[in-house]
Amino acid sequence: MSTVNPAAPKQPLALPECTLVAATVEALLPFKGKFKTLTPLAGDASNRRYFRIELTETAARSVILTHLAAPQAFNPSE
DSSP states (O other), X not given: OOOOOOOOOOOOOOOOOHHHHXXXXXXXXXXXXXXXXXXXEOOOSSSEEEEEEEEEXXXXXXXXXXXXOSOOOOXXXX
């Protein structure tokens, strides 16, 4: 029996562009807040990724960003 080297791990996906996230947060949230930091959160087994966006200058200290990591083909069983 021969041993086969496993495939190299995939490169982790890059974080969303912080300047785009900051502009979106400051323009589209129903309350005014300024972008502070973006922190990856543990995900589930789907193709979504989750991030905590910390805010300043608002009563809400953070919001959660759900990011579709890759388009998923239509699954007829769903």
